[in-house]
Amino acid sequence: MKAPFSSYLAGIAPGLKRLVELLDQRYDYVSVLATDSVGFGVRISQRQKSVTRETMTTERGCVVRVAKDGLYSEAAFNRFDPDRPEETAEALTAELDSQLAVLKETGTAVYETGLLPDEPQTLFVESETGRLPEEEDIQQLIARLSALSDEGVQKGKDLLDCIGSAQSTHISKLFLTKNRDLRQSYVYSEGGVMCLGMREGRTEGSHAGVSGRCGPELFDDMSAQLEEALRVTDELLGSDRIEPGEYDIITAPDVTGLIAHEAFGHGVEMDMFVKHRALGADYIGQRVGSDRVTMHEGALCAENVTSYAFDDEGTLAGDVTEIERGILKTGICDALSALRLGTAPTGNGKRENFEHKVYTRMTNTLFDSGDDSLEDMIASIGHGYLLQGMHSGMEDPKHWGIQCIVERGYEIVDGKLTGRVVAPVVMTGYVPDLLGSVSMLSSDRCVFGNGGCGKGHKEWVKVADGGPYLKAKARLG
Amino acid sequence: MLDMLLDVLKASGASAWEVTDLQETGWEFYFIRHRLDQNRAKKVEHITVKVYQKSEDGQFLGSASGEIPPTASRAEAEKLVGDLLLSASFVRNPAYSLRSGSREEPRRSAADVRDSAARFIRTLNSLLETPESDLNSYEIFTSEVTRRFVTSEGIDVTSVYPSSMVEAVVNARDAEHEIELYRLYHSGSCDENQLSRDLTETMRYGLDKLKTAPTPALGQVDVVFSTDAALEIYDWFLMRTNTAFLFQRISDWTVGKAVCDAPTGDRLTLKTVRELPNSSSNAAYDNEGAPVRDLTLIEDGVVKAHWGSRQFSQYMGEEDCFLVGNVEVSGGTADEDGLRQGDFMEIVEFSDFQVSALNGDVAGEIRLAYWHHGGEVTPVSGGSISGSMADYAPAMRASRAQRQYNDRLIPSVTRLYGVKLAGVEQDGE
Numbered sequence: 001m002k003a004p005f006s007s008y009l010a011g012i013a014p015g016l017k018r019l020v021e022l023l024d025q026r027y028d029y030v031s032v033l034a035t036d037s038v039g040f041g042v043r044i045s046q047r048q049k050s051v052t053r054e055t056m057t058t059e060r061g062c063v064v065r066v067a068k069d070g071l072y073s074e075a076a077f078n079r080f081d082p083d084r085p086e087e088t089a090e091a092l093t094a095e096l097d098s099q100l101a102v103l104k105e106t107g108t109a110v111y112e113t114g115l116l117p118d119e120p121q122t123l124f125v126e127s128e129t130g131r132l133p134e135e136e137d138i139q140q141l142i143a144r145l146s147a148l149s150d151e152g153v154q155k156g157k158d159l160l161d162c163i164g165s166a167q168s169t170h171i172s173k174l175f176l177t178k179n180r181d182l183r184q185s186y187v188y189s190e191g192g193v194m195c196l197g198m199r200e201g202r203t204e205g206s207h208a209g210v211s212g213r214c215g216p217e218l219f220d221d222m223s224a225q226l227e228e229a230l231r232v233t234d235e236l237l238g239s240d241r242i243e244p245g246e247y248d249i250i251t252a253p254d255v256t257g258l259i260a261h262e263a264f265g266h267g268v269e270m271d272m273f274v275k276h277r278a279l280g281a282d283y284i285g286q287r288v289g290s291d292r293v294t295m296h297e298g299a300l301c302a303e304n305v306t307s308y309a310f311d312d313e314g315t316l317a318g319d320v321t322e323i324e325r326g327i328l329k330t331g332i333c334d335a336l337s338a339l340r341l342g343t344a345p346t347g348n349g350k351r352e353n354f355e356h357k358v359y360t361r362m363t364n365t366l367f368d369s370g371d372d373s374l375e376d377m378i379a380s381i382g383h384g385y386l387l388q389g390m391h392s393g394m395e396d397p398k399h400w401g402i403q404c405i406v407e408r409g410y411e412i413v414d415g416k417l418t419g420r421v422v423a424p425v426v427m428t429g430y431v432p433d434l435l436g437s438v439s440m441l442s443s444d445r446c447v448f449g450n451g452g453c454g455k456g457h458k459e460w461v462k463v464a465d466g467g468p469y470l471k472a473k474a475r476l477g
Numbered sequence: 478m479l480d481m482l483l484d485v486l487k488a489s490g491a492s493a494w495e496v497t498d499l500q501e502t503g504w505e506f507y508f509i510r511h512r513l514d515q516n517r518a519k520k521v522e523h524i525t526v527k528v529y530q531k532s533e534d535g536q537f538l539g540s541a542s543g544e545i546p547p548t549a550s551r552a553e554a555e556k557l558v559g560d561l562l563l564s565a566s567f568v569r570n571p572a573y574s575l576r577s578g579s580r581e582e583p584r585r586s587a588a589d590v591r592d593s594a595a596r597f598i599r600t601l602n603s604l605l606e607t608p609e610s611d612l613n614s615y616e617i618f619t620s621e622v623t624r625r626f627v628t629s630e631g632i633d634v635t636s637v638y639p640s641s642m643v644e645a646v647v648n649a650r651d652a653e654h655e656i657e658l659y660r661l662y663h664s665g666s667c668d669e670n671q672l673s674r675d676l677t678e679t680m681r682y683g684l685d686k687l688k689t690a691p692t693p694a695l696g697q698v699d700v701v702f703s704t705d706a707a708l709e710i711y712d713w714f715l716m717r718t719n720t721a722f723l724f725q726r727i728s729d730w731t732v733g734k735a736v737c738d739a740p741t742g743d744r745l746t747l748k749t750v751r752e753l754p755n756s757s758s759n760a761a762y763d764n765e766g767a768p769v770r771d772l773t774l775i776e777d778g779v780v781k782a783h784w785g786s787r788q789f790s791q792y793m794g795e796e797d798c799f800l801v802g803n804v805e806v807s808g809g810t811a812d813e814d815g816l817r818q819g820d821f822m823e824i825v826e827f828s829d830f831q832v833s834a835l836n837g838d839v840a841g842e843i844r845l846a847y848w849h850h851g852g853e854v855t856p857v858s859g860g861s862i863s864g865s866m867a868d869y870a871p872a873m874r875a876s877r878a879q880r881q882y883n884d885r886l887i888p889s890v891t892r893l894y895g896v897k898l899a900g901v902e903q904d905g906e
Contacts (some may be wrong), residue, residue, distance in 0.1 A: 053561065091520075099518060106595055458644070
């Protein structure tokens with residue numbers, strides 16, 4: 001079925017168009033993004049059950065962007081009356097004028113920017129979904145997740161709890177300018193199973209997730225996630241600490257995705273080029289990895305939680321080849337940064353929600369596959385680790401430092417897995433060294449879309465990343 | 478809108494309900510160097526409803542929550558509340574009683590968005606910058622928040638308070654390199670002195686980062702924390718006194734239990750405090766309408782009380798809990814210099830220092846540290862620390878002097894002993 005475009009947005013569209021007309025009389029550029037996204041989150045454990053109609057991306061509101069004399073300004077609001085656009089135009093103009101008065105008082109200079117293009121364009125996209133979150137049978141879902149949780153605690157050894165979770169969001173967005181009318185609607189879902197265990201005073205937990213640009217049908221069978229969470233929690237409860245040092249490593253697709261995200265995801269967000277905050281700006285056309293490394297970024301690269309038709313500035317989704325056989329080709333760019341850099345936007349202008357500013361953000365960030373087998377990769381290692389399970393990461397685009405906190409490592413000695421597990425593992429290094437050491441890639445590839453991504457320590461958005469198994473060298477601690 | 482929604486809820490048949498009405502007027506300014514990249518304004522209202530439904534036998538209390546758009550019609554509000562109520566009827570949590578109360582006069586803290594914004598802009602424009610060290614970019618967020626919480630059990634409380642945030646990126650450079658350091662500050666409104674002092678300190682760190690050597694591969698080392706990274710350490714103690722952690726058996730820190738079995742370090746005291754100067758968490762009531770007050774959670778290393786949500790606190794048989802806002806940690810016995818004796822690594826910049834609330838696992842990549850060894854001090858970078866707070870807590874020491882980071886007042890210097898460290902020097906170097 002098609003995910004239907006919001007009737008609320010369709011209803012206020014005429015009023016918003018009038019608002020654009022009114023503001024256009026005063027400003028050099030006017031656009032409005034309106035959002036109406038609904039969903040649910042269900043979390044079931046042995047000890048607590050919760051249901052909410054909110055997810056990370058549910059929202060309803062509008063943001064106007066205007067430009068005057070080279071300065072871009074925005075106003076966000078969520079009490080728009082489509083029958084009284086004049087009142088909204090007057091109120092937000094007055095508020096922005098008050099800000100300009102403060103800027104004048106403080107002697108603030110403006111970073112002048114050219115005008116965004118406004119070529120005529122219309123788009124109406126309703127993506128396919130199996131079911132809709134707003135129509136999901138919550139009673140049935142609670143029953144399924146409860147059964148999963150019950151099965152987990154029955155099967156698990158030394159388990160404190162087993163938690164099943166499911167979130168699904170139906171996104172609708174409307175982007176208007178004087179000449180443009182873009183509308184999209186799609187559904188994405190994410191869920192998983194988390195097991196918590198305690199053994200000899202030690203507490204550990206592991207989460208196995210699932211995600212996709214699809215409806216709540218994603219949660220019909222999460223038995224594979226349950227089995228994985230049970231197995232890994234047991235492994236973690238019996239794990240050792242790693243001896244710090246540099247090792248040959250194989251990263252599982254989730255950790256490969258984390259490297260992609262931290263290394264040349266954040267590292268080539270081109271709003272950072274504008275601020276001279278990214279070393280990548282100086283390395284376009286140069287080698288940043290081995291010739292086995294090719295990386296793509298874009299909403300069109302995969303169908304996952306952030307695979308939209310247009311971004312929050314009305315730029316159509318793209319598929320950018322960031323690294324081709326080890327050579328850095330280009331970055332990703334929002335529309336205002338593109339104007340400032342004299343390049344084209346790539347469809348990566350995203351907001352946390354309608355209240356937040358646009359930044360250059362990732363969508364799907366993926367390493368291309370290779371032609372090696374995992375068995376050959378393991379057999380090639382004298383002493384090292386197969387790293388699996390993503391906890392968190394942090395980038396440093398200015399220096400290309402990278403920190404990845406990985407859930408666990410499986411020891412490899414003389415080409416064989418020994419059965420010894422170490423946890424957690426802090427992987428650090430210098431990005432070109434890490435990518436330069438990539439020597440083997442498996443022929444399969446996975447994409448992961450659970451969780452969120454911040455810029456600095458704020459601005460949380462949905463992203464997905466992934467790739468194949470990858471062999472490299474890294475410092476572990 | 479709110480009156481209409483309250484009518485809908487009263488007529489809904491819910492066993493109980495809660496409404497949070499959050500109104501925010503915010504101004505934002507984004508700068509590249511000192512030129513304005515963009516200005517933003519927002520005026521928004523978020524109304525969140527939680528409905529409760531008790532099972533027929535009274536054994537279970539289910540709930541479901543969701544946001545009701547402020548533009549919702551009565552029919553739309555009735556539909557949304559009806560959906561929530563249906564969902565709540567499927568949720569079977571053990572029954573617990575909800576907090577009751579009365580209508581109180583609004584509590585107001587001074588908030589002037591315009592004034593606060595101007596002070597932030599002037600402060601960030603007047604820092605002492607040099608050709609070697611300056612501000613790359615910064616973002617200013619300042620707002621006035623009005624938060625009203627109304628329940629079917631008679632609670633009707635309102636807090637009006639300021640909330641601000643500044644993100645700043647500092648550059649330092651020499652002939653060969655340029656580096657950056659990142660800062661994110663939360664506060665009530667603008668505290669010019671604190672912001673200037675901290676960013677000046679950050680610029681000094683930036684200049685030192687240009688001169689770093691690779692972190693030596695020490696294996697184990699004493700680590701001194703003197704920045705906001707230490708918040709992660711103290712929040713680990715805090716979370717272990719949370720009734721949700723106790724109920725889920727993640728923590729066993731019951732009242733009367735010593736937090737360490739055989740402490741050789743300082744016996745810390747940790748308490749919630751109603752107000753801290755210019756904190757963004759000075760709201761008079763927590764998110765469930767409970768009045769916030771001073772409460773000692775840990776005293777001299779022994780658990781005295783717990784904090785947490787109504788639901789989990791009731792499950793643990795504790796009636797008088799609330800959700801924590803401000804926290805003060807004391808009990809350090811040394812002066813700052815006393816904690817900087819012998820060989821130690823003072824880490825002032827991490828990529829992202831984390832202490833797992835679940836199991837105390839410590840992890841963080843070192844971006845700048847000062848290696849104090851044999852009377853010499855060497856700035857170093859690279860490598861990481863790891864281990865577990867469960868192992869480090871017994872010997873941990875802290876300074877008597879304190880430093881405030883928004884809603885946390887903690888010892889200004891903290892020392893952990895024998896911390897696992899992965900350096901970047903190779904064997905033989």
